Amino acid sequence: MNSPSAVNRTLTALAGIALLGAGLWLLGATRAVVDHLPARWPAPPADGVLLDRQGLASLRETSWWAPAVMAAGTVLTLLCLAWAVSRTPVRRLRPTGPLSTARTQLRLTALEDAVCEDARRIEGVAQARCRIALSRTSAHLALRVRTLPGYAAKDVLDSLGTVSTTVEHALHPRELNTRTRVSAQRHAAPHVR
Known part of the structure; x- marks a missing residue:
């Protein structure tokens, strides 16, 4: 395995593990997170979850929700596109010219x-x-x-x-x-x- 491929796979695995850990922590630590939420964020009920249907509905009604979701989606799409383009091999054009040029390939x-x-x-x-x-x-x-x-x-x-x-x-x-x-x-x- 060549080193760029190993580095890419390692970084992807580490990012996946970090996201999984953060999700599991949020799932089990709802009460600990409530105290650190922004002031505008609606506080969940004592027996509820951080984002329930009513909480999502109230977020969608705010003025910043749609631009924030569109901006995040655009940034993620551009990052995925940049990654895909960087992974695609590029065929270089072979130069043509007289036989005396150094870059001409001849069988x-x-x-x-x-x-x-x-x-x-x-x-x-x-x-x-x-x-x-x-x-x-x-x-x-x-x-x-x-x-x-x-x-x-x-x-x-x-x-x-x-x-x-x-x-x-x-x-x-x-x-x-x-x-x-x-x-x-x-x-x-x-x-x-």
Whole structure:
């Protein structure tokens, strides 16, 4: 149980116990309370209760009764509403914007697919695979590329650097560590019969 929930339940239980105790005391101590009532409050008969039907009727006839009941009801309603609103979880709107903003959330699989597509568009690249791993402060990009026959690794490395820079901007608050492996596709040897 988390602490705010435990505090709320404890306070609610204590308030309930206090109200129950006050009600039981008033129920049994009618005579002791009569001496401390306000002067305008009608005194109950010796064998009666604090608020009987006649006492309530005389209270309703006073000028302050209706505004006091309405004010108390309004305050209780507003307190209950404030409590209910504070207990309702609020969904926050997710910001939208370019990938370079720090608050944009992007699914890693979508970013990995985009990086692979960008790498495949580079001239001389036959295949590309990508894997991105995130930690709290950094991101790791593992890029594996196969070049077409006749292309060397140095021919595609500059273009792969721009792909890595794009990923770095997409994951801006994190530091990006990139590991790129470039291998050449083997020439297909002609079969002679």
